[in-house]
Amino acid sequence: MSSTLLEGTGVTLQYKTPRHLVTATYRVDFSVHQGDRYVILGPSGCGKSTLLKAVGGFMSPVEGEITIRGRKVDAPGPDRMMVFQEFEQLMPWKTVFQNVLFPMKVTKKFPREEAISRANSVIEKVGLSKFKDIYPHMLSGGMKMRVAIARAMALEPDILLMDEPFAALDALTRRTMQQELLSLWDQLRFTVMFVTHSIEEAVLVGSRVLVLSPHPGRVRAELDTDRLNYSNMDQVEFGAMSKRIHDLLFGDKRKPAGAKHGAAA
Amino acid sequence: MTVSARPEFEIEPTDSVSIGDVERPLSLFERIWTNETVQRFAILVALIVVWELYARWLNNSLLFPTFTETIRTFWKDIHNGVLVNRTLTSLRTLALGYTFGLALAGLFTTFAVASNIGTRILSTLTAMFNPLPAIALLPLALIWFGLGTPSLVFVIIHSVLWAVALNTLSGFRGVPETLRMGGRNVGLRGARYVGLILIPAAFPSILAGLKIGWAFAWRTLVAAELVFGVSSRSGGIGWYIFEARNELDTATVFAGLLTVILIGLLVESVIFRAIEARTVNLWGMQQ
Numbered sequence: 001m002s003s004t005l006l007e008g009t010g011v012t013l014q015y016k017t018p019r020h021l022v023t024a025t026y027r028v029d030f031s032v033h034q035g036d037r038y039v040i041l042g043p044s045g046c047g048k049s050t051l052l053k054a055v056g057g058f059m060s061p062v063e064g065e066i067t068i069r070g071r072k073v074d075a076p077g078p079d080r081m082m083v084f085q086e087f088e089q090l091m092p093w094k095t096v097f098q099n100v101l102f103p104m105k106v107t108k109k110f111p112r113e114e115a116i117s118r119a120n121s122v123i124e125k126v127g128l129s130k131f132k133d134i135y136p137h138m139l140s141g142g143m144k145m146r147v148a149i150a151r152a153m154a155l156e157p158d159i160l161l162m163d164e165p166f167a168a169l170d171a172l173t174r175r176t177m178q179q180e181l182l183s184l185w186d187q188l189r190f191t192v193m194f195v196t197h198s199i200e201e202a203v204l205v206g207s208r209v210l211v212l213s214p215h216p217g218r219v220r221a222e223l224d225t226d227r228l229n230y231s232n233m234d235q236v237e238f239g240a241m242s243k244r245i246h247d248l249l250f251g252d253k254r255k256p257a258g259a260k261h262g263a264a265a
Numbered sequence: 266m267t268v269s270a271r272p273e274f275e276i277e278p279t280d281s282v283s284i285g286d287v288e289r290p291l292s293l294f295e296r297i298w299t300n301e302t303v304q305r306f307a308i309l310v311a312l313i314v315v316w317e318l319y320a321r322w323l324n325n326s327l328l329f330p331t332f333t334e335t336i337r338t339f340w341k342d343i344h345n346g347v348l349v350n351r352t353l354t355s356l357r358t359l360a361l362g363y364t365f366g367l368a369l370a371g372l373f374t375t376f377a378v379a380s381n382i383g384t385r386i387l388s389t390l391t392a393m394f395n396p397l398p399a400i401a402l403l404p405l406a407l408i409w410f411g412l413g414t415p416s417l418v419f420v421i422i423h424s425v426l427w428a429v430a431l432n433t434l435s436g437f438r439g440v441p442e443t444l445r446m447g448g449r450n451v452g453l454r455g456a457r458y459v460g461l462i463l464i465p466a467a468f469p470s471i472l473a474g475l476k477i478g479w480a481f482a483w484r485t486l487v488a489a490e491l492v493f494g495v496s497s498r499s500g501g502i503g504w505y506i507f508e509a510r511n512e513l514d515t516a517t518v519f520a521g522l523l524t525v526i527l528i529g530l531l532v533e534s535v536i537f538r539a540i541e542a543r544t545v546n547l548w549g550m551q552q
Contacts, residue, residue, distance in 0.1 A: 103450075106461070
């Protein structure tokens with residue numbers, strides 16, 4: 001029943017630093033289906049954030065191409081809403097409500113009345129109705145992140161792009177946010193592309209996991225983790241999947257004691 | 266035996282009501298004394314008392330008139346309209362120069378953010394002209410525009426333009442990448458991108474530029490009027506001070522200086538303070 005929404009074929013990405021030309025990913029293929037929670041997982045420096053930026057249209061591949069619903073991606077657009085890792089992605093000069101309303105106002109995707117009611121309902125869904133007239137600087141990190149997610153979802157994009165959205169949160173808030181994202185997904189069944197460097201988060205949050213090898217990023221595997229979630233976190237299957245991903249990333253010669261990267265959650 | 270050979274336990278959470286007052290309002294005295302307006306006012310009163318005492322002890326109104334004498338002259342000249350007229354003349358010129366300066370600064374910075382070469386041009390120009398005192402351009406302005414308002418406006422524009430442009434540009438450069446990407450994500454470009462994302466995001470710097478520009482402009486204007494203040498019989502506040510000095514009327518000189526200071530305080534602590542309270546303070550971009 002699922003159909004391909006977003007497709008990347010042979011995507012090679014390069015960017016320039018003042019001294020070097022860096023190849024971030026090399027001939028990466030991926031296809032994201034409608035309703036996927038598609039996770040890009042890899043160690044730092046594997047070009048996963050760069051890949052997400054390319055999907056967002058902020059940079060173009062030097063080789064290969066990315067298409068969404070068959071159209072080539074060549075510029076940023078409101079059909080692919082980005083949620084960033086940083087807290088300061090909210091506009092400090094707008095209240096929570098105005099922040100959520102802003103993309104709908106600018107893109108004129110919905111009539112004014114509808115935009116307002118959509119903003120209200122999505123703010124309620126992320127549990128921030130009490131804070132809707134407050135400026136972002138008075139919110140905690142987790143609340144800011146929820147507003148950012150609400151803002152992106154209110155616009156009903158084809159796909160939600162999340163660049164390590166929970167990485168800057170403390171571990172407990174992070175766990176709550178993962179659960180909230182999943183319960184929101186249960187309600188709304190949006191498509192999300194999610195970048196992380198935590199194996200546990202990938203297995204928990206994702207329904208598909210694209211494992212990238214380090215520098216430059218190449219596809220190592222694409223795994224199905226749809227049936228793994230909180231309820232079976234303590235079971236063998238979950239552990240086996242985590243171990244399998246760990247071995248894909250670090251090679252099975254290393255001892256699990258070196259699993260520090262994967263354990264961060 | 267392992268190292269943690271102690272029994273485990275769990276406790277049910279207690280009701281937080283039983284803890285007592287978690288937050289206590291500050292006492293009236295604490296609130297009044299920490300109020301900024303009150304503190305500023307106290308400082309002003311202290312300065313005035315010192316002035317009055319020193320002037321009375323010196324007892325030479327030609328050198329240093331007392332506060333009461335200055336205030337008397339100040340009231341007299343406000344009542345007979347001289348000081349009001351002079352001040353209004355100055356403020357009109359100032360408003361003209363300030364507005365033109367801001368418009369030009371806006372034009373320059375929009376051009377500068379649009380392209381790399383624009384940025385280079387603006388930073389070179391500001392590096393050249395920002396350190397050049399506006400008053401040093403006055404002789405040149407007099408040759409170009411003659412004795413009168415256009416010359417004054419010219420030097421005011423010079424004093425405003427570079428300070429504001431420099432601050433605005435550095436503010437634009439400091440806008441976080443995520444905010445920029447967020448703006449481009451929803452398809453903002455060109456003037457809408459500058460107006461909806463860059464200007465509000467860089468507002469603390471822009472406001473700082475506006476304040477510096479205002480202070481430069483006011484200073485430059487008064488100084489320029491001291492050099493040549495009178496044009497078609499309507500001199501400004503600088504000319505008022507200059508005239509009084511020629512007549513060795515020191516109390517009037519003081520009254521003129523007091524006016525300059527009062528207007529400076531008014532703009533800074535009423536107009537700019539109000540803008541700050543409604544913008545950068547409200548948004549938490551500045552404490």
